[in-house]
Amino acid sequence: MKKRIIMSIIGAAFMAVTLSACSSVRTQADGQAGATEQTSQTTKPKVDADASASIKGAASDQKEGQHTDSHRAVIYFSSPDSSDMNALEGSTQYLGRIIAEKTGADVFRIVPIKAYPTDYSAHTAQAKMEQGENARPAIKDDFGDLSQYDTIFLGYPIWWGDLPMPVYTFLESHDLSGKKIVIFSTYGSSGLGDTVEHVQSVEKGADVETKAYGVAAGDVGSAKDKVLSWLSELGY
Numbered sequence: 001m002k003k004r005i006i007m008s009i010i011g012a013a014f015m016a017v018t019l020s021a022c023s024s025v026r027t028q029a030d031g032q033a034g035a036t037e038q039t040s041q042t043t044k045p046k047v048d049a050d051a052s053a054s055i056k057g058a059a060s061d062q063k064e065g066q067h068t069d070s071h072r073a074v075i076y077f078s079s080p081d082s083s084d085m086n087a088l089e090g091s092t093q094y095l096g097r098i099i100a101e102k103t104g105a106d107v108f109r110i111v112p113i114k115a116y117p118t119d120y121s122a123h124t125a126q127a128k129m130e131q132g133e134n135a136r137p138a139i140k141d142d143f144g145d146l147s148q149y150d151t152i153f154l155g156y157p158i159w160w161g162d163l164p165m166p167v168y169t170f171l172e173s174h175d176l177s178g179k180k181i182v183i184f185s186t187y188g189s190s191g192l193g194d195t196v197e198h199v200q201s202v203e204k205g206a207d208v209e210t211k212a213y214g215v216a217a218g219d220v221g222s223a224k225d226k227v228l229s230w231l232s233e234l235g236y
């Protein structure tokens, strides 16, 4: 597990360098993501021990993929895949847990049916190919009826300057009209790009909050207070 986390951190740092040299990838957000933090650090651990312990405790009696009587849901994509709520692996997964803890939201993960390669280069290459083909990788449809939720906290990492393609699969297969969508995201260094607008263009009938929260993977472990104050600003 630790090895995978370390590989992921290295990968994020590598990706930041790769992408900063790549002119086709968008750079730091331009104001549409009001709460985006700007940082160049990519080498700190994703989730430090204290933050990890605190959020693990909070999440211990919360089950992923289950409906309660909550009107809020956190729906996130994060890689590598894990449905173990006590296994802190993904940066976006971690933010999702903080949000769920604070808002009482039910938690659902967008899981591709075909897992991405564990080798980082193969993983990024596959993601790039999917993006080039505008693919819609099949996902497990374990969300059930989402009609009880009036607010969806949608979380995703930035992949090649955009949403991971499985997130498009999710958005296009679920009509979120009439719901509030609140976006949170993590990245190596590039910021959210135009992803908030991309969500808006897919979910035209939804009210997409323009104050998205974004943070670099290297700063996620110390982001809890900022996440909470962002939620508070939005009235949660």
Ligand SMILES: Cc1cc2nc3c(=O)[nH]c(=O)nc-3n(C[C@H](O)[C@H](O)[C@H](O)COP(=O)(O)O)c2cc1C
Pocket: 008, 011, 012, 015, 016, 019, 025, 077, 078, 079, 080, 089, 090, 091, 092, 093, 123, 124, 125, 127, 128, 156, 157, 158, 159, 160, 161, 162, 186, 187, 188, 189, 190, 191, 216, 217
């Ligand atoms: C396929 C792939 C593409 C990525 N593309 C970008 C990118 O365009 N810009 C960026 O800043 N980081 C990029 N990253 C880094 C991730 O956005 C970052 O590590 C994120 O925090 C991962 O979140 P997770 O741990 O929840 O999966 C990429 C990572 C992967 C695996």
